[in-house]
Structure formats: C-alpha cells, structure tokens
Amino acid sequence: MLKKTPVIAALALACGLLGTPAQADETLRIGVIASYSGPYADYGRQFDAGIQLYLKEHGGKIAGKKVEIIKKDTAGPAPDAAKRFAQELIVRDKVSFITGLDFSPNAYALAPIVTQAKVPTVVMNASSSAITTSSPYIARVSFTVQQVSAPMATWLLKQGVKETYVVVADYASGTDAHTAFEQAFAMGGGKVVGSVRTPMNNPDFSAYVQRIKDAKPESVFFFFPSGVMPPAFLKAWKERGMEEAGIKLFATGEATDDSYLEATGDAALGLITSHHYSYAHKSEKNQKFVKDFYDTFGKSMRPSYFAITAYDGMAAIAGALQKTGGDVSGDKVMAALKGLQFESPRGPIEIDAATGDIVQTVYIRRTERVGGELVNVEFDQFDKVKDPAKAAK
Template identity: 75%
Template structure:
C-alpha cells in the first residue's frame, strides 16, 4: 500500500513540473505505446506499429510540426500490474504527452489511475471492456466496445427468426461484456438463452464444451474470444466434433475472423457470420487507399486488421486534437478537443461521443467467404451510428 501511494505521489510531483512545458525539451512529441510484442498475442503490437507508421509516413513523421517519438512498452499479454508500472515509467521517466495502445482491457483499467493522477491523455486503440472510459476522465476510446458489436448481432439474429441460443465466451472483462450485451438484447427481443459458458483464457481444448453444445441441441451458438489462438481452436473443435453437420448455426463477433489471423484459421471459418466495426474487404475508397498504402509499405504478408486501423485513427485524433488546442498539451484541453471529434476512417465515419468519450460508429454484419482466392469478411448488412449499449442514455 505504501509503495502504491509513493508511486502515485512520484507521478504527481513529476507531472507538476512537466505539464506546463507542453513539449519535451528536445522539441519532440513523445507518445507512449503500451502493447503486446511477445508471446501468443504479439501480432497485436505489430499491427499497432504498422498503423502508426503508416500515419507518420503520410505526414512526414510529424504531428503539430514536431517530430514524433513512439516509446514502446511490452506487457507480453494481459498483465495489469506490468501495464501500470510501464505507464508510470512513461509518465515519470520518459515524459510522454500521450499514452496509447492498450490491447487488453485489464491492462487499460490498470493504467487508468496513472492517467488520472498525471492528467495524461490516453487513447485506447483496442481494449474493449465497456467501463474503461468511466475509469478515468483522461481516457478516450478510438476502437470499439465488445457490447457495441455484440448487441447488434443479437438484434440481427432475432430478425432471422432465431429463438434460442447457447453462449460461449472467454472468462475475462470483455468476454463477460459480450455475454451480457448479447443476452440482454436477445432476451429483450423475446429470445431465450438456453445455456451460458465462460471458458478460461488458458483453455487449450474446446472438445468438452463443443460436445455439451451438441448434446444441448440449441438452435444457434454465439461466441466471443479474443483474436488469435482461441477462435481458431474453437472452430476446429466445432468441425472435428461434426457440429457443422448438425444444423446448429454459429455466430460470433469479429475477433473470431480477425483479418490478421484469417488465412491461418483457414476454411473452418468459411460461412461464419460475425459482427464487427472493420473488415479488410470494406469497400470504401478510403479503405482501398489504406490497404494499398499498407501493402506498399509492409508488403502483402501482413494484412491490416482492426488494430492497425484504430492505431491509424488514434494518431489522426491526436493530430486533430493538437490542431484544436494550437499545440497546447495540457490534459484537460486535449480531452476537451477530443470530445465530439468526427473522423473519416478506413472503417467508415467515426465520432468520439462528447459525453462518454467512447466511439460511435457503424457495426457491420459480415460473412467469411473466399474472394479472389483470399478469405475475407464480406459485409452485407449494417447498423449505423452505434453507441456503446452500456452507456445509452448517458
């Protein structure tokens, strides 16, 4: 307890001297990036880096006329204590003007206290648990919330006449959010949740869960897992246990068919219907340019996904905020500039809600198909201007 109080006091003392100085002494704009660079979720950090690099290349490496320095910190996955310590280092030692990245929700929650104490604007580039923006007045989210993409899927399934569903989610903040949002919307519309399961993040084998689904015989299954290994493993177990032949319909959020992992997931993803805020196959001119520029800079082995798009948008938001404040980096002024901001993103039009500091955007219903030899998420329906359902009425 004493150590925690000392750390926060150190931040307050350090920031008392730095916040009025606006820029680092060498004139650089320092941005701290907390993300996963090692372990099974290392692709998250790589996608953040790519989106940021693409933005900086387009703008000569500068924001507000200042050279941008990205200071990267690796949490190696969900590690709240590590994330908090790294945020403290970024503020006190590295003297960053912004904190960003934050792929996992537990890490974002842990950083919130540091953001508040130091009044450091923090731009969430992925962490999707609904309550994150409530945890600090110095946090704004440019990514999405799990509830924001889960509730529309429930509404869409009801429109298709589906009446009973079995839910499977990963047992952490975002998984719980997905389960609650989906179940609330589905039951509100007259549907029934026949069974709900929360699986450990370390689950290596889904065969027992899939067998229980088979025995329960629901009309459909809705699932949520973080992008990467878990969706692939679940889909393979689904096919191995023959559930693709039982008539039980399968639905998920877009993490299940994350563009970065889709080719590795393979044909077990074909036909899966998902709800999400970005697809590599999004047909807008802005996205086509983004994809082409991405390929020109990084080649075709790395496909941009929703992490890289949000990183690109996050940098856009920082630049536009500084343009509004005329270069003033004071935390309250930056947060005021972010509220209500509208951006034309590769994913479509987005806005930062002026009350909740959360993202407002289109949620797309997609189907995984092969197009020109590539597995892609083809959008065929949408919900416009979706807010986080947990904050409706705010």
C-alpha cells in the same frame, strides 16, 4: 556477503546508460504501451504498423511537430508493469500522450496515474466498457465488447432467430459479451436456451462442442478473444459435423481476426460475425489504407482491427491538436478529443462528447473466399452504435 559491490557498481552504470533522451521542444513524444512480445505480440506489431503508416503519410509530423514514439512492452496483461511504464513515460520521458493499450487490466491500472498527471490517453484496443469512465483523461478509438456483441443479437432477431446458445471464454470480456448479447436478445423476444463458459487455457473443445450438439439449439453465438481459441473451436465444430446437424453459428469479429483468418482456414467459411472493421471493407479510403499498408510492410501481414484503431488513434491525436492549436495540456486536449468526428478507413467514427467513448458503425460480415483468400465480407450494418453498457446507465 562481500561479493556484491561490483555488481551494484555495474548495475548503477547500466542505469546510467539507460539515460533520458535529450529533449527538444519541437518533438511530440507519444508513449505506446502494448504487447510486443509473447503470445499476443501480433497486437503490438499491428499497432506499430498502424502508427507508422499514419506517420509516414503525414511526413512523420503531427501538428507541425516531429513525432517520437516510445514503445513499452507488457507482453500481455500485466497491470503492474503497465502502471510503471505509464509513470516512467510521464515522469522520465515527458510524453504528451499515452496510447496503445491492448488489454483492459493494463488500461484500468494506469487510469489513476494519467488522472493525476493529466496526460491524455487514447485507448487503441482495450474493450472493457468502464475504462473510459475510470479517468476523465481516457478516450477510446477502438470498441467495447458490448458494442459489437449487442448488434449481433439484434441482427439475429431480424433474421427470425428466436433461440440461441451462448459460448464465451471464461474471463471478464467473455462475461461482458454474454451479458450484452443476452440483454439485447431478450429485449427483442429472443431466448438464450443454454450457455457455457470455457477456460482460457483450453487445448481441446470437443467436450463443449459435443455438449452443444446434444443440446440441439437452433443457433449458437460465441465470443472468444482473438488468437488460438477461435480456430480450435471452429475446427472441433467442423469435425463434429455441426453444420450438417443444422446448428447455425454466429460470433463477434474476434473469431475471424484478419491476422488469424488465413491460418484458421476453411473451418471459418460461412461464419457470420459482427465487428467494427474488416480489411475487406469497401470504401475508397480503406482501399488506399490497405494498399499503403501492403506497400509499406509487404504482404506477409494483413491490417487487422488493431492496425486500423492504431491508425485512427494517431488521427484522433492529430485532430485534437489541430483543434487546440498544438496545445498539449491535458484538459484542452480532452475537450478537443470529445466530440471529435472524422472519416476512418473503417467508416465514419466519432468520440462521444459525453463519455469519451467511440461511436461507430458495426458491420455484419460473412467469411468468404474472395480471389483465393479468406475475408470478412460486410453485408449489413448498424450505424452510429454507442456503447450499450453506458447507454443503459
């Protein structure tokens, strides 16, 4: 056991090197907890782009203070790490805000910490409904699964679709999507004729698609997290000639995430989805956003719904600090965040004064090829949609 002393010494030295950054009063420190590496690295990359773009447009300042962003990588869902990062950001880096948060378990895990420390937290993606109720210091600028799933059911009923088959990934958000969709669908007289839950690590969808084909439903609604699952499902759908068999396909916007859409290819053509943001959204503000985005980061990456929520997250922080006059104390900031309304590139958004959750327009879009590239073209919308899971309570 003789040999460990030098190691410890070296480690102690390494810890010393990590150090704490020098502090100046004129900086606003914001901690971003997200996935910068691993299978979900696109989420962190998009967050980063949205944040940087906002800061660039505002001279790197919020409420007159220079902004310092401190990034922490969870590499996917990792609640232990997320909680530790939140604690370190608060205690060691003395951040005034915590934001980012792509995965729901990560957001849930840090709720007790931000409550204890009274640090306002702005969720940029995590979409499990109860996150905003898990702490009075959490507000959300993204969406909830229920918020985008239920409008699809309503819209289907409007089109005269009465029967559908539900396919979701077998995890918490999949269950949420299933429940919200089925409730809204049944309320309008629709009927879910069957359902199936697919494992998260599922390389091949042929068995499930064949099962649906043999069940011959009128239509199918599916929810998968953005990433490799939707393209694999859509490929199997195409190959099996489901369209020719007359089965209509609907989904939430995760299926046609702008980051993955081009690689999904023609298999996505004609798919109708519901979501809160498409980079092809037609508004002046969005056109400027997309143009600035391309000018800053090049054309290799499209702004996805992660980039827009990150951009809006920064705007929300700025808006709240404007109301408080630069005061960053937790209670004042949260009071200012609640009820905050502003025009985002995705359309008008509002942070619900009662719940701290987002109220926004949910769009119905169709995947089309426009000018050579695949995009989600919005053609119908539901205004001022609140989180249905909270409205029900």
